[in-house]
Structure formats: structure tokens, C-alpha cells
Amino acid sequence: MSSAVTLTALQKLTTRKESRRWVFIWLWLGLIGLFILSLLLGRYPETGFISWERLNQDELARLLVFNLRLPRLLTAIALGMSLSAGGLVFQMLFGNPLVESGFLGVSQGAAFGAALCIVFLGGSAVLIQGSAAAFGLAGLGLSYLLARRIRYGGWVLRLVLSGIAISALFSAGLGVLKYMADPLRQLPEITFWLLGGLSSSTWGKLISILPAVISGLVFLFLFRWRLNVLALNDETAFSMGAAPKRERLLLLIAAVLPTSAVISVAGMVGWVGLIMPHIARRLFGSDTRLTLPASMLLGGIFGILCDDLSRTLLAGEIPLGILTSLLGAAIFIVLMVSRGMKVER
Amino acid sequence: MNSSLLSFHQVRFGYNRKASSVLDGLDLSLKEGCIAAILGPNGAGKTTLLYLALGWLKPWAGVIRLSGKPIESFSRRTLGQQIALIPQSEHIPFEYTVLEYVLLGRAPYLPTLGMPSQADERIAYDALEKVGIANLFDHSVLGISGGERQLVLAARALAQEPRLLLLDEPTSHLDLSNKYRLAQILRSLQERGTTILMTTHEPDLAMAVSDEAILMQRGKVHISGPTAEVATGENLSRIYSVPVKIMSVEGKKQVSWM
Numbered sequence: 001m002s003s004a005v006t007l008t009a010l011q012k013l014t015t016r017k018e019s020r021r022w023v024f025i026w027l028w029l030g031l032i033g034l035f036i037l038s039l040l041l042g043r044y045p046e047t048g049f050i051s052w053e054r055l056n057q058d059e060l061a062r063l064l065v066f067n068l069r070l071p072r073l074l075t076a077i078a079l080g081m082s083l084s085a086g087g088l089v090f091q092m093l094f095g096n097p098l099v100e101s102g103f104l105g106v107s108q109g110a111a112f113g114a115a116l117c118i119v120f121l122g123g124s125a126v127l128i129q130g131s132a133a134a135f136g137l138a139g140l141g142l143s144y145l146l147a148r149r150i151r152y153g154g155w156v157l158r159l160v161l162s163g164i165a166i167s168a169l170f171s172a173g174l175g176v177l178k179y180m181a182d183p184l185r186q187l188p189e190i191t192f193w194l195l196g197g198l199s200s201s202t203w204g205k206l207i208s209i210l211p212a213v214i215s216g217l218v219f220l221f222l223f224r225w226r227l228n229v230l231a232l233n234d235e236t237a238f239s240m241g242a243a244p245k246r247e248r249l250l251l252l253i254a255a256v257l258p259t260s261a262v263i264s265v266a267g268m269v270g271w272v273g274l275i276m277p278h279i280a281r282r283l284f285g286s287d288t289r290l291t292l293p294a295s296m297l298l299g300g301i302f303g304i305l306c307d308d309l310s311r312t313l314l315a316g317e318i319p320l321g322i323l324t325s326l327l328g329a330a331i332f333i334v335l336m337v338s339r340g341m342k343v344e345r
Numbered sequence: 346m347n348s349s350l351l352s353f354h355q356v357r358f359g360y361n362r363k364a365s366s367v368l369d370g371l372d373l374s375l376k377e378g379c380i381a382a383i384l385g386p387n388g389a390g391k392t393t394l395l396y397l398a399l400g401w402l403k404p405w406a407g408v409i410r411l412s413g414k415p416i417e418s419f420s421r422r423t424l425g426q427q428i429a430l431i432p433q434s435e436h437i438p439f440e441y442t443v444l445e446y447v448l449l450g451r452a453p454y455l456p457t458l459g460m461p462s463q464a465d466e467r468i469a470y471d472a473l474e475k476v477g478i479a480n481l482f483d484h485s486v487l488g489i490s491g492g493e494r495q496l497v498l499a500a501r502a503l504a505q506e507p508r509l510l511l512l513d514e515p516t517s518h519l520d521l522s523n524k525y526r527l528a529q530i531l532r533s534l535q536e537r538g539t540t541i542l543m544t545t546h547e548p549d550l551a552m553a554v555s556d557e558a559i560l561m562q563r564g565k566v567h568i569s570g571p572t573a574e575v576a577t578g579e580n581l582s583r584i585y586s587v588p589v590k591i592m593s594v595e596g597k598k599q600v601s602w603m
Contacts, residue, residue, distance in 0.1 A: 006470060009482055013444075013466070095438035222458045228445075229452045236435060238401050240505070241425020241453030286439035289460060 020290060023283055027297040034304050035077070039069055041308060043315070072201040072311075073304060078213045079198070079266050080276070080303025082258035084295040085220050087273025088280065089255040092231040092288055093248050094156050100273030101259040104159065104252075105166035107270075109139025110263045112170040115177040115190045123189055125200065129208065129264040135170070136260030140252070142166045155234065155245070196267035196321030198307050209261040216258035220292060223251060227288040269321050271328025276302060278335055302327075349413075350377040350509060350540045351398055356407035358397060366405065367393050369564045375509075375557070380531055380541040382551035382572070385561030386585055391544035392433075394561070395511045398542060399430050411509070425453025429507035431498050433514045437486050443497055444482040447472055450504030465504075472503035475533075477526055491518040499530070510534065512543035516550055528554045548589070548600040552576055560584050 040049045044064055055061055086101025094103075113135025117128045146162035153161070181187045220227075229242050230251065237244040263269070280294035306323045353373040359366035367390045375381055383391045396402045397409060400416045409416045411427060419427070429450070437446070450472070451465040461469075473479040476496045481489060486497060495518045502510060516524045531541055531554050545551055551558055551572060558572040562584045568575055581589040581600070590601045 006474070006479070009470065009479070010466070012483065092439075095436070097438070225455075225460045226452075226457060228441075229449055231438065232449065233436060235396065235399070235401050236430070236432060238421075239399055239425065239428065239430040240449060241422040243421050247457075281439070285445065286441045287445045 020284060024294070024297070027294065027301070031077075031297055031300050031304075034301055035073060038073055038304050038308050039065060041312060042069060043312060047312065067203070068201075071203045071206045072198050072307065075198050075201045075206050075209075075262075075265065076303040076307040077300040078206070078209065078258075078303075079262040079269060080272055080299035080301070080306075081217060081296040082213055082262045082299075083269065083273040084276035084280075084299025084302070085217055085292060086255040086259040088277035088288070088292055088295040089220055089227065089251055090273070091277055092227050093251060094160065095231060095233075096156075096160075097278065098274070099160075101255045102263070102268075102270070102273060103167075104143040104163035104256075105139025105170060106136045106256055106260055107139075107263065107268060108167040108170035108174065109142075110136035110260055111194060111268055112174045112177070113138075114193050114264075114267070115174050115181070118186050118189050118193070119177050119181050123186075125205070126208075128193070129205070132264040133212075133260045136263055137256065139166055139170060140256050140260075144249075192319070193267040194321070195319035196269040196324070197310065197317060197319050198266055199311070199317050201265070205265045209258075209265055212261035213258040216254045216261075217296065219254040220251065221296075223254075224292040225287075225289045227251065227292065228286075231288075267321065269324050271324050271332070272299060272302060275328045275331050275335075279331070282335070348377050349374040350411065351375040351542070352410045353394075353397070354408045354410070356397065356404045356409060358393060358402060358404045367564050368397070368404075370407070371564065371566060373559065373566060373569070375540060375542060377508075377540055378535065378538055379556045380535055380554055381543070381557040381559060382555035383542070383544045383559045383561060384546075384548060384551055384576070384581070384584070385567075389561040389584075390564045391561055392513055395430070395513055395542070395544060398509070398511055399428055400424055422453050425505070427507060428509045428511065429502035429505035431495075431502045431510070431512045431515055433517055434491075434495070435498060437494075440485045440487050442482070443473065443478070443484050443486055443489070443500075444469055446486050446497055447500045447504050450501040453505060468506070469500070469504045472500040473497075475503055476500045476530060492520055492523050495519060496523065499527070503530075503534075507539065509540045509542065512541065514545060515543055516545065516547060524550070548576060548581055552591075552598045552600070 037049070042050065044050070044061065045054070050061055050065070055065060083101065090099045090101050090103055091097050110132040113131040114128050116135070117131035121127050143159065143163045143166045146166060147158040150158040150162060178187060178190060181190055229237055229240050230244060230248050232240070234244050276298045277291065277295045279298055280291040284290035284294050306320055306327060310318045310320045310323050352375065353371050356368055356371045357366050358368045371394070383394060385391050393402065397404060411419065444466070447469040448461050448465060451461045451468065455461060470479060470482060473482055476499050478493055478496050478500070481493060486494065495515070499515070515527055519527060528550065534541060555572045557569065558575040559569040560567040560575060560580055567584050568580055578589050578591045587602055592599050592601055
């Protein structure tokens with residue numbers, strides 16, 4: 001009837017796509033620029049940016065930049081991206097903007113695993129990392145199994161309930177371990193791990209988590225449009241030719257793998273997975289074709305920023321988890337007060 | 346019998362094995378290209394029947410066939426291209442635009458990792474034009490009225506280009522003018538060969554648009570056949586247990602129940 005109207009409508013869409021592409025380009029530039037600046041930023045030789053000449057002359061500076069800062073920065077990016085992408089995927093699959101990928105027993109499981117290792121197996125970094133990752137995944141597995149046994153409510157409600165129950169079990173266990181821990185040696189180590197941080201990042205640690213991080217993120221990225229369909233309720237997703245239960249499970253695993261990998265090296269870092277998807281939706285609407293890559297980029301930027309603050313603000317390190325919580329909660333409040341959180345129910 | 350698109354043969358189904366079944370030995374045959382309306386009191390099993398036809402619910406016993414083949418023999422994708430559902434309402438957790446939401450109807454035509462193309466966007470936009478809300482394409486699905494939202498769900502199903510369209514109480518949120526529009530959409534879909542099966546609480550709507558009526562009562566088909574023959578005052582009175590009269594006003598049948 002109205003091809004002229006159609007035309008203007010489609011033109012409007014094209015202009016919007018064009019402007020969104022620019023936002024993406026800016027996000028990429030932001031990430032890359034911040035990465036380069038942060039590589040040069042630090043407290044050696046004095047607080048501020050290291051100069052290019054210095055880098056050329058000073059062997060120690062070079063070592064510091066390439067063997068300490070570079071793996072640390074890359075880990076910060078991996079951390080931010082994994083938590084943000086995972087958070088978005090969880091929010092979509094659960095139809096709930098207030099969940100993140102540490103949900104479903106993953107975070108509490110990992111914390112318990114780390115503390116268990118510190119108390120009984122000693123503080124070897126590799127062991128702590130392995131134990132945290134294993135218990136994080138165990139948390140997910142237990143939540144899933146429990147959800148299958150609950151006999152009422154929809155699938156999402158059952159997963160949420162069992163996630164709460166399993167998390168509570170692990171955090172009770174964590175309490176016991178803290179009580180048992182040697183207050184001089186082990187307790188500080190547990191506390192340090194629970195506060196999160198990247199100060200002990202090495203190339204080795206980074207490489208150990210890369211397979212899980214990259215495979216998980218690539219998988220999620222490939223599913224970025226499909227995620228919209230899986231966010232619909234079961235029957236509707238089914239009527240669109242999806243196999244909602246199987247596909248959602250796959251995506252949950254793909255979201256949890258990188259999450260538990262980064263938790264295992266960085267400890268508990270909260271709020272990133274909750275906040276970045278909200279900002280992404282603010283910028284791009286709800287279509288996950290855009291919000292998923294946007295969440296990853298924003299997460300990378302936020303990860304670097306928080307880590308920069310954590311290592312330069314004071315002479316001693318500020319635990320990363322404290323900074324992300326502080327900034328995250330502040331952003332959350334701003335988003336809530338402005339009109340960012342339009343959600344049903 | 347050969348031209349039947351959808352058929353139920355002795356279908357038994359219940360939600361809970363311990364309780365009694367919701368559908369009990371239900372037989373049904375739907376001719377390709379017809380509009381069929383399921384009428385019946387609350388709890389008769391109308392919506393259950395729709396979800397069985399969709400393949401979402403699996404019968405305890407009996408066979409459901411689509412084009413003569415058991416419905417579970419189709420792949421998920423193929424079935425998504427064949428059958429679309431317009432649910433009565435839907436919880437939408439995020440702020441999609443109307444067009445983005447309608448675009449989801451293209452999912453069964455895309456590979457699992459595919460993205461909708463501009464052609465898909467065009468189809469989605471055309472679907473919005475058909476239901477008459479193309480002007481809202483850019484609005485948030487959370488910011489429009491309940492009736493408009495039901496039309497969005499309808500547009501999404503149209504974008505799915507199904508052979509069989511299932512509608513669950515399609516007029517429950519619609520005002521008179523939108524009801525009228527829906528009736529017209531159904532007729533124009535029928536002209537293009539789409540088969541339509543809908544549940545409704547409005548005998549008027551059934552009489553206005555449907556060729557076939559299926560009167561259900563307590564999990565069984567009480568009587569089915571051409572709407573004019575089946576939807577009589579006598580039959581409707583029986584299934585609803587209220588005195589229903591059919592009157593003719595200017596050549597059109599009207600239902601009176603008070």
C-alpha cells in the first residue's frame with residue numbers, strides 16, 4: 001500500500017545501523033587505545049606513563065612491560081569480556097536482567113574450591129586455579145541436576161531456585177573453611193582471593209585459561225542472534241524451530257566455561273557481568289546481535305580501567321573486586337535512577 | 346481424508362500421570378486451506394490441543410500427523426517453517442523494538458548461527474503492514490498497548506510464513522476494529538492457502554470466519570463439522586450449559602446467551 005512509507009522506514013533503519021557501526025568503531029578504538037596507554041602506565045620508574053626512550057634503554061622496564069604488564073592487561077581484558085558476555089547470556093536465557101554468569105553456584109563453588117585448596121592442599125597457584133575452576137563447574141552441574149529434580153515451576157524458576165540453594169551450600173562450606181583456616185597464613189590468602197585481583201598474573205596463567213576463554217567467547221559470538229530466540233519462553237522458541245532446552249544448556253556451558261576460568265585466576269570479581277550488559281542495552285537496544293559484541297568490548301574496557309586503578313591509585317594494590325564493586329554499584333545506581341532499566345515485572 | 350493437513354488419531358494426553366487425562370481419545374482432521382475454530386468451555390482442553398498440534402506437547406497415546414507423516418518425524422527447523430503459533434500473550438523481558446521482535450519469526454529459515462538479512466527485514470516489515478501496525482515498527486514492544494502487542498505476535502507468526510497457523514484466543518486483547526482486522530487477515534491468509542486452527546471463546550468470531558467448528562467438552566470432541574451445521578444453539582447450549590440462541594440479523598448469524 002505505502003511503498004514510500006516503507007522506504008523511509010527502511011532508510012531510518014539504515015541510518016541507525018550506520019550510527020551504531022560508528023559506536024562500535026569507537027568502542028574498538030577505546031579498547032585499543034586504553035590497552036596501549038595502560039601498557040605504558042604504572043608506578044615504575046615513577047607514577048605515570050613510561051617514555052618510549054626509557055623502554056628502549058631500560059632492560060628492567062622492558063621486562064616489566066612485557067612480562068608483567070602485558071599478560072596482566074590481557075588477563076584483565078579476558079576477565080572483563082568473559083564476565084560481561086557470560087552475564088549477558090545469562091540475563092537473556094533467564095529472561096532476567098539481574099543475573100550474571102557467577103549465578104547458579106558458579107561463583108560460590110569456585111570460592112569454596114579455592115578456599116578448600118588453600119586450607120588442605122597449600123597455596124600453590126596452579127592447584128588453587130584448578131580447584132576453583134573444578135568447583136565452579138561442579139556448582140553449575142549440581143544446580144542443573146537439582147533443577148531437573150524439582151517438580152514444580154517452569155525451567156527458569158527451577159534453575160534459579162536450585163542455583164540459590166547450591167550457592168548457599170557452598171558459601172556455608174566456605175564459612176566453615178574460613179573458620180578452620182590458620183588465621184595467620186591461610187585466612188589472609190583466602191580473603192585476598194575472595195577480593196579478587198590480577199597482581200599475580202603471568203603468561204603461564206594467561207595461557208592456561210585462554211583455551212576456555214576463547215572457545216567459550218567464540219561460541220557465544222556465533223550464537224549472538226540466536227540468543228534472541230532462546231530468550232523467548234520455551235513454547236515460543238520451540239515454535240520458531242529451536243530446541244530450547246538443548247540449545248540453552250549449550251549456551252550456559254559456553255558462558256560458564258570462560259567465567260570459571262577467569263575466576264580461577266582472578267578470584268571473585270563482582271558486578272562486571274551485571275553492569276556491562278545493561279550499558280550495552282542502553283547503547284544498542286535489546287538485540288543480542290549487537291549487545292553481545294558490545295558487552296564484550298565494554299567488558300574489556302572496564303576490565304582494563306579497573307585494573308589500572310587497582311595498580312596505580314595507591315602504592316599498594318587495591319583489590320580488583322573492591323573496585324569493580326564500587327564502580328559497578330555506582331554505575332548501577334546511576335542507571336536505575338535514569339531511565340536505563342525498563343523491565344517488565 | 347488424503348487432503349487433511351493435520352490429523353489427530355485417538356490422542357490421549359494429560360499433564361500429570363497421576364491425575365486424569367486432559368484429552369481422552371481425541372480424533373480430529375483438518376483439511377488443507379480451511380479455517381477451523383475450536384469452541385468449548387474453560388478447561389475443555391482447547392489450548393492443550395493447540396500445543397499438541399504444535400508438537401510441543403507429546404501425546405501419551407495416539408498419533409498426530411502433519412501432511413500424513415507423524416509430527417515427531419519432522420526436524421525442528423522444518424516444523425518451525427510449517428507451523429506457527431500466536432500465543433494468547435507472552436512475557437517479553439527486554440525492550441526490543443517491534444521490528445526486531447517480528448524478525449524473530451524468521452528464525453526457522455535461518456541456519457542456527459545465521460543472521461537475518463535485509464530480505465528478512467523486508468518480510469518482517471511487510472508482516473507488520475499486513476496487521477496494520479507498520480507505523481509502530483520502531484517502538485518498544487514494552488511501550489505499546491496489549492492489543493497492539495497481540496498484533497505484534499500475529500505479525501511475527503506471519504513472518505514465519507507457515508502452512509498451518511495456530512492461534513490461541515486471538516481476540517482476547519483486541520478492540521472491535523482490531524477484531525475486524527484480524528478476521529480480514531485470517532481470510533486473506535486462507536486465500537493464499539494457509540490452514541488456520543484457532544481456539545476462541547467467541548462463537549460470533551467462529552461463525553464469522555471459520556469453515557469448520559470443533560466443539561469440545563471435557564477432553565473430547567463433542568461434535569465437529571461445517572460451522573453452519575455444528576455451531577447451532579442446541580449444540581452450544583449443551584457444551585456451555587447455558588441457554589444459547591442463534592439469531593439472524595441482516596443475514597448474519599448472531600449469538601445470544603442472556
